[in-house]
Amino acid sequence: MIKNRIPGDMGKYALREISRNKTTTFISSFLLIASGFLDAIGLSLIVPTVNVLVLEDGYSSKGQFVSIIKNAFDILGIPYSLKFFLLAIAAIMLIRSMFIMMQISYSGIIRANYILNMRIKYLDKLKKSSWRYLKSQSQSKLLNITTLEIQRSGTCFLNLQQAIASIGTLIIYLGFLFLISTKMTLFAILSAIFLSLIFSVLLKIARKIGEKEGRAGDSFFKKFTESISLSKYLRAHGKDGIMEDEIHSSLKNLRSIHVKSGVNDAVFLATYEYAFIGFISLGLLIGSQYLNLDGSQLALISLVFYRLFQKTKTAQQHLQFMSKNIPATKYVEEEINNIEKNFQVWGDKEFDIINKSIEFNDLMLKWDGKVILKKVNLKIKPGTINLFLGPSGEGKTTLIDCAAGIIKPESGSVKFDNNDISDFSEKSFKSKISYVDQNATLLNESIINNIKWGSDHISKSEIYKISKDLNIHDKIKSLKNGYNTNVGDRGINLSGGERQRIIITRSLIRKPSILILDEAINQLDSKSKVPILDVLSKLKGKMTIFIISHSDDAIEISDNIFEVSQHSLKRLRKDTNWKNYFKL
Numbered sequence: 001m002i003k004n005r006i007p008g009d010m011g012k013y014a015l016r017e018i019s020r021n022k023t024t025t026f027i028s029s030f031l032l033i034a035s036g037f038l039d040a041i042g043l044s045l046i047v048p049t050v051n052v053l054v055l056e057d058g059y060s061s062k063g064q065f066v067s068i069i070k071n072a073f074d075i076l077g078i079p080y081s082l083k084f085f086l087l088a089i090a091a092i093m094l095i096r097s098m099f100i101m102m103q104i105s106y107s108g109i110i111r112a113n114y115i116l117n118m119r120i121k122y123l124d125k126l127k128k129s130s131w132r133y134l135k136s137q138s139q140s141k142l143l144n145i146t147t148l149e150i151q152r153s154g155t156c157f158l159n160l161q162q163a164i165a166s167i168g169t170l171i172i173y174l175g176f177l178f179l180i181s182t183k184m185t186l187f188a189i190l191s192a193i194f195l196s197l198i199f200s201v202l203l204k205i206a207r208k209i210g211e212k213e214g215r216a217g218d219s220f221f222k223k224f225t226e227s228i229s230l231s232k233y234l235r236a237h238g239k240d241g242i243m244e245d246e247i248h249s250s251l252k253n254l255r256s257i258h259v260k261s262g263v264n265d266a267v268f269l270a271t272y273e274y275a276f277i278g279f280i281s282l283g284l285l286i287g288s289q290y291l292n293l294d295g296s297q298l299a300l301i302s303l304v305f306y307r308l309f310q311k312t313k314t315a316q317q318h319l320q321f322m323s324k325n326i327p328a329t330k331y332v333e334e335e336i337n338n339i340e341k342n343f344q345v346w347g348d349k350e351f352d353i354i355n356k357s358i359e360f361n362d363l364m365l366k367w368d369g370k371v372i373l374k375k376v377n378l379k380i381k382p383g384t385i386n387l388f389l390g391p392s393g394e395g396k397t398t399l400i401d402c403a404a405g406i407i408k409p410e411s412g413s414v415k416f417d418n419n420d421i422s423d424f425s426e427k428s429f430k431s432k433i434s435y436v437d438q439n440a441t442l443l444n445e446s447i448i449n450n451i452k453w454g455s456d457h458i459s460k461s462e463i464y465k466i467s468k469d470l471n472i473h474d475k476i477k478s479l480k481n482g483y484n485t486n487v488g489d490r491g492i493n494l495s496g497g498e499r500q501r502i503i504i505t506r507s508l509i510r511k512p513s514i515l516i517l518d519e520a521i522n523q524l525d526s527k528s529k530v531p532i533l534d535v536l537s538k539l540k541g542k543m544t545i546f547i548i549s550h551s552d553d554a555i556e557i558s559d560n561i562f563e564v565s566q567h568s569l570k571r572l573r574k575d576t577n578w579k580n581y582f583k584l
């Protein structure tokens with residue numbers, strides 16, 4: 001859940017983003033401002049056009065404006081006639097349309113790039129985050145941030161670019177108006193400021209709506225992903241209704257936020273239109289009654305006013321959208337900054353075959369300040385099978401995670417042939433580890449793709465050999481599509497035991513130096529476990545195997561047996577009375 005969101009500070013946000021993205025801002029603004037400039041030139045030709053149409057000599061005017069245009073025509077050697085005015089207007093407006101097209105396309109690119117960069121940055125930081133941090137995050141939150149919230153951040157950035165470009169264009173139009181009438185320019189500036197002040201109320205409302213939208217998105221994703229993970233439980237207990245109600249209510253909440261947002265936009269647009277009519281009428285009244293402007297100037301002023309208000313509206317509208325989406329940017333940035341870095345450091349030594357020993361020296365590990373393991377010492381020979389027993393929740397997985405370099409212990413060291421784990425390069429170390437996690441699942445892909453995942457160079461015959469040894473090959477072949485059968489989400493179309501054997505096949509084809517099996521065969525019946533235990537015992541000497549188990553199945557093939565309990569590690573003798581131990 002989102003707590004303590006920092007309210008978006010538009011000014012600071014704008015300055016920061018402009019300074020970070022100078023080129024983008026420049027190009028985007030240039031394209032729009034250039035189109036505004038061309039528009040202003042095109043519009044200026046309205047005056048001589050009107051003059052030619054309504055005045056007998058086609059020239060006389062009260063202001064200086066027409067003489068400026070006439071001079072410009074003379075300098076360029078273009079005849080001062082209706083035909084050329086119309087041709088010039090058509091040519092200028094055509095170029096202007098091209099600038100507008102480029103600007104809109106560029107805006108799309110800006111947004112897409114921003115979203116891509118932010119997503120990559122987020123995913124990259126997640127990749128480098130500590131396992132503790134990643135474990136503390138909910139899937140739904142990560143999903144909401146990567147999809148909706150980052151998309152909203154991209155829109156926010158785009159709105160900022162559009163707002164800046166619109167303000168730039170606004171200045172061009174004001175400059176143009178200044179050439180026609182200084183006083184009307186003053187009037188336009190004052191009315192634009194007045195309008196902005198009035199509409200700042202809507203900006204604040206938009207920001208509140210934007211904050212709520214982020215929270216509602218989080219809540220929807222949470223409920224939805226949980227309902228999928230728990231679908232079997234919910235169905236079995238006839239409780240789908242609870243989740244359905246919760247999902248519907250979060251969807252209704254989202255709907256109501258979207259409605260509010262729509263109404264806020266509608267109020268904005270409608271009021272702006274109304275204000276526009278008021279200001280243009282007032283402007284024309286002032287122009288004709290008090291400033292004595294003639295018909296052609298008034299016609300031009302109406303057009304410039306129209307454009308000015310259009311641009312003020314666009315600028316304001318972009319600020320409005322920006323205000324709505326700033327909370328998303330703030331949220332994503334806070335999340336990115338809060339990602340805890342992985343404390344496990346790595347070196348550059350190549351990790352390959354372990355020759356002499358694997359050691360844990362005085363390991364101490366805490367979760368949330370609570371000691372889980374302390375004074376854990378162990379020394380084993382490579383190529384052995386090592387079994388870890390012990391009550392649930394005592395720290396078996398946590399201990400093995402330290403050996404696998406997933407968790408960095410608070411103190412103590414993990415050593416391979418007297419080299420600290422941190423001396424090795426992460427890539428070489430991890431390429432030599434196969435870890436079958438307690439909660440291992442499959443990809444929603446074919447069996448073959450699941451087995452080959454990350455080891456594309458492996459041949460089919462190698463895969464078949466291992467799966468035959470693990471007694472799963474015939475089963476796979478008997479499926480309608482054989483190895484090309486899709487296993488469904490998390491492998492749901494297979495039985496638990498089939499899933500586990502496919503996962504073990506995947507681990508073995510990598511030919512690791514260290515194989516970790518955390519409750520990896522607990523879903524198999526005793527008979528089906530036999531071929532797997534056989535395969536493992538044949539691997540002795542080729543790799544070091546760590547098995548975590550709650551049963552006595554692997555005792556016979558193990559060289560060392562340890563018990564993790566009461567925060568420490570104790571070696572158990574092989575001739576322990578196992579019936580007694582397991583209370584069989």
Ligand SMILES: Nc1ncnc2c1ncn2[C@@H]1O[C@H](COP(=O)(O)OP(=O)(O)OP(=O)(O)O)[C@@H](O)[C@H]1O
Binds near residue numbers: 136390393396438
């Ligand atoms: N992310 C976490 N935050 C807080 N405590 C945690 C976290 N992960 C594990 N723990 C706690 O650490 C202890 C050891 O957990 P671990 O998973 O290592 O136990 P285990 O011996 O593998 O148990 P099991 O046999 O049930 O798999 C447990 O009490 C667990 O609640």
Ligand SMILES: [Mg+2]
Binds near residue numbers: 398
């Ligand atoms: Mg465990």
